[in-house]
Amino acid sequence: MKQPLRDIVGGFYSLLSGMRVTIAQFFKPSVTVHYPHESLQMPARFRGHIELVRDPATGKAVCFACKVCEKSCPSDCITVEGAKLEGAKRKSVTQFRLDFTKCSLCGSCVEACKSNAIRFSRQYNLASTNKDEFVMDLFKRLEAEGQ
């Protein structure tokens, strides 16, 4: 007789002490953010999709189309084309196609580029109903931003 009684009382106590934790939670500050009205700041090292870096001295892209990043990408997302402009010592990029549908944000390309010509963007609001929007020409984007 004693054991079942102890079980009932002990069990009831365990439920009450659990309740106490839940009730205490009501008086603690909220931990969530009301997205989309508020959003969080992305950390400095956040890995978004890649973007080309502009050379502050010339205002042009740093990239010289050496295609190292293209080779390093495990998923073949990158296609770089370059051309030698008249009078220039080395090539400059004319097309930098990123197929973001295949990109796994691994960062191999950023690490492979020794001239720091690409970096991660901080964009993460990237939903779309059109798949083609994710095949982006980063060079065109850079040019468009410059204007």
Place this chain on the structure above:
Amino acid sequence: MAVAQGKAPNETFVLNLGPQHPATHGVLRVKLTMDGEYITRAEPVPGYIHRMQEKMGENRTWAQYLPNTSRIDYLSAMAYTHGYVGAVERAAGIQVPPRAEYVRVITSELNRISSHLVWFGAFLLDLGGFTPLLYAFDDREKILDLLEGITGSRLTYSYYRFGGLYNDVDEDFLGGTREFVAQMRPRLGMYRTLVTENIILRKRLEGIGVITPEQCRKYGATGPVIRGSGIAYDVRKVEPYSVYADFEFDIPVFPEGDSMARYLVRMEEMGQSLRIIEQALAKLPDGPVMAEKVPRVLKPPAGDYCYAVEAARGRFAVLVVSDNKEMAYRIKLRTPSFSNLSLFEEVSQGMMLPDALALMGSLDLVIPDIDR
């Protein structure tokens, strides 16, 4: 099938659990043959999200395969990357600087806690309790923020490199981790009051789904499953890798073998991980985080190399076969969830359906880890 005339039919029926079912935590199908509420046979049918992770290793360079390793068990990506870089470092004879090893331990252990927290929330969700998930995700969020700050990613970290780390940890991370360890200790006590001592939970788990040590050995179960059956098998202790030999920590073992034992192992393990992190933070040496002279194109000498780590779900081992080329000849991944799932068929026989779901939850299956 003709039913014998005049007798009550001894009928069984087939019940599909999954491939889309919340209790299987992913795309796993279990074909259950039911006799009323009791299971007579449970046949797991994996393969719905098989991605040929092993085959992919054979057609991309050693470094290109790195991101794949954080997509096998996405909840403990750090440990999996550790296993792979460990195998390649062993193959290529690369020495990792001590600071990098310490940071690897800290991040792996943080990742273990976050993985156990997901299990904790999801497991209790299976059992019908919703609120604990929210508490667990509150704590897990802090870990994800810390790891995101240094790796740039919240889940698929790929933070380790052959010979070291992607980048060094900063003061924000170290301070944040110290703060987290201090905060997390009382939270573990809170979990005990909120959940572990709860009478409903105890009634649902105690004595349910008993796995014997023999069954664990037979199916190669590892991790919290084998430790919940009374065998103190932990790769960190039996084959110490990285710098784990430098730390003092215990391996929680519970001999009962029921779902409650596996639950308790994981809860205790979180406390032990905090202990390891604390020691590693105190001892963290200065210095580089990348070995010198790691060739850009790796071509490890021909041979077989194996490296095992203790991931959140058990022993994860990588076997790489190199034939001195830019790509591996073969990469074999030994994943814990696959072995842990194998014993489900035998153990679940004769169990009631809700109890079998409690058993499955206590195995902590991650489906991409089974299907890889």
